[in-house]
Structure formats: structure tokens, C-alpha cells
Amino acid sequence: MKCALEYAFNATSHILKQVGQGFGQNGQPSQINALILQIWSIRFQLMMSLKMHNQLVEEMLAFDELDAPDLYFQYKDPNKLGSMIPFAMRLIHAEILRFTPFPWKAIARIKKLEGDVERIIYDMKVPGHIDDWKKRLDTVKTLHSNVLYNIGEYEKSMDVMENIRRSSENEEKAELSRAMLRMAIFAGDERAATKYLDESAKFPCDRLLLHKCYRTMFHGAYPHAQAYNAMAILHLYTGNVRQAIGTLAERLEIICTPMQTNLKTLSELGLPVKYDEILKAIKAQAT
16 A cells, blocks of 8 residues: 555656656746646645655645645636635645644644634535535544644543534534544543443444443453552552552553553652563563
8 A cells, every 4th residue: 555655656746847846846947727736735645644744844835825826716817716725735734734843833724724614614605515615624623633632632632523523413423422432542531431432322333342342441451450550559549659560560461551651650750660671571462
């Protein structure tokens, strides 16, 4: 799959070079049009998939805020109005800043894009087009949640996703409930995981058994992992930090991500036990 994406990416380089654009083409005579912008959009999507984030940030700089005069249809044809920028390119333009030293700037761009889409919906008169733009608005909101989650703002991410979920129809609401269930489990939020497991159970799903397994996975591969985790917490609350670490470390074969987080926190309290060494042991157990 990666090989195919790389071939496609190389193809965009070749196409853009033919029209005097792309890497190493500064100063070459060139004109922008809707078709070329579609090629750029495809290129940027491929770069996201290939995780070529640094190069993507650099190439996107040439488009600044996507508002240059020659990026509008009316620049060449006064009778045709609107931006030539594909919506997928706008999404990437908004998200890409999370791969820079200033990831919060991505949130500002996403909020601006969200506001722009809302204004378009408000001013639009054609019902069919309104539905399409509402879907785009949901996409932007989902992107907002995703970026918040990836920069470590779990609670804000869940708040945004919950707002989307509340206004969704049954099938979409079910999918969002399952997505939020996975997010909660990955973040170690047992209360939210339980809530969205119950929400998921309200909708028919052949995979519901899989989601029920998530609750067990939250505490480790085996049910008694929860008991070890609770015991470690009790040791910590009674001031026995070494015993808390020992309780978790002695059962490495059942340790899971939330328990690893607890173990890391305990190990960072200045004790001689090194978390990296324990983590290596965990990985060795897994292999």
C-alpha cells in the first residue's frame, strides 16, 4: 500500500514539474487553475498518508492563507465567483500546523474554517447544497476533536466529539459512540469508557461483543489485573511507594497501557527503579 502511495506522490511531482510548479521550480513561468489545485490537493493528501509532515509544512507555505487573488475564479473570469481551493486542501491546511512547534495554531485555523462553513450554510439558499455543506461542517468539527486529542487535550476533544454526537442521527451516533469508547479506553478514562459502552449497547451491532471486551482490556489482558492496579494505588495512598511499584512490576505479563502510565508516574518520584528498564521488560514479555 505504501509503495502505491509513493508512486502516486511521485506522479504528482512529475505533473507539477510539467507546469512549472513544485520542488525546484521557483522562478519558472506558471499559472494556477482549478485542475492544478486539485493536483496539489491530492499531493498534500498523499503526503499526510505518507507522514511527510515536514515537507508538507514547507510546501504549504507557498499558499499562505489560501486567499491570494489568483486562487479565486474571478481573477480570470469576472462572471465566475468563488475560491478554486478544494475543500480537502483546506482541511489539510488547517490541520498541518499541529506538526509544527506551535500546534495550537492549528486549532485557530480549524475554528476559522468552521466559522466560514457555518456562514456559507447560513447564506445558502439551495437545500441540496446545504446538506453537503453540513457534512463538511461535521468533518471540520471531527477534525477539531482529532487535533485536540493528538495535542494532548483529551477532555476538550471529547467535549467537541460529544457535541457532534448529540446532533447526529442514529447510525452516525452509534459510530461516534464507539469511536469515543475507543478514545476513552486509550486515554485510560474508565468512567467515559463505561458511559460510551452503554451508549454503544443501545444500537444494534454485530461487533458489540468486541466493544464489551474493551472494558476488560482497560485493566489488562486478565480480569485480576484490576486487582493489582487497585492494590498498587492503595500502597501509594498509604505512603508505600516502593511496594506500589513492586506490585505492578511483579506482574508484567498482564500490564496494560493505563497501568503502564501508573507505573511510569510512580517511577518518576525519584526512586532508584528506572521506568525504561521496566518498560523493556514489558516489551520482552510481549514478544
